[in-house]
């Protein structure tokens with residue numbers, strides 16, 4: 296296996312290995328098998344180092360994503376608290392494009408409430424109401440997650456280091472000002488290959504997706520960042536994610552925010 300010997304990992308070598316896995320579509324075992332001390336904050340250091348590398352290679356920082364904000368996600372992944380990761384323009388999937396199988400290892404799709412920020416939001420101490428006051432528009436979205444870890448097996452440290460399994464995302468057809476929606480009651484139906492397999496409302500996400508946004512602002516403040524005007528914020532999967540292999544079709548139907556369709560595309 297490439298990379299330093301087991302137990303010889305540090306922030307720089309884990310960061311380099313994770314970006315290499317991403318670029319080469321190579322999965323691996325979680326680092327915490329060898330380095331149990333890789334905790335959430337160390338994961339954030341690794342994530343930040345790789346953001347720097349993404350920017351150096353020409354990607355643009357366009358926002359943040361939250362991970363594990365719903366009970367459905369926390370229970371499935373076995374990590375019981377939410378965290379934040381970075382979004383760059385390389386992760387934007389154009390509407391109508393298939394799941395980018397050629398770039399991903401084992402993509403899964405999850406429905407998310409997505410915010411476009413009108414104002415800057417800086418923690419600590421941000422409340423849900425303040426957070427919602429800084430939102431310009433609300434969208435339905437599909438995140439295509441892709442862990443660099445085999446079978447999506449990871450701890451909080453592994454997954455924060457891996458930029459929260461970032462892959463790609465696409466937003467739906469309708470953007471509304473937040474005052475026009477009761478987001479806790481905004482529902483989504485998850486349809487795979489023509490069968491509705493799951494459903495949830497916005498309340499699944501920390502009680503209200505605005506709470507997830509506040510959490511992101513407050514967590515980023517700890518790391519010396521704010522959420523900037525114009526940024527996109529993915530507030531976290533409302534349901535468990537569904538597999539999206541070649542040949543599959545996934546549709547996410549939101550009550551007021553329209554439907555998002557994603558074709559699994561041809562074999563990579």
Ligand code: OOG
Pocket residue numbers: 360361362363364365368372405438440442447454459460530531532
């Ligand atoms: C971690 C990524 C979580 C979400 O919305 O909860 C995430 C994973 O499930 O692999 O993007």
Ligand code: MG
Pocket residue numbers: 360361362405407438440529531532
């Ligand atoms: Mg997600």
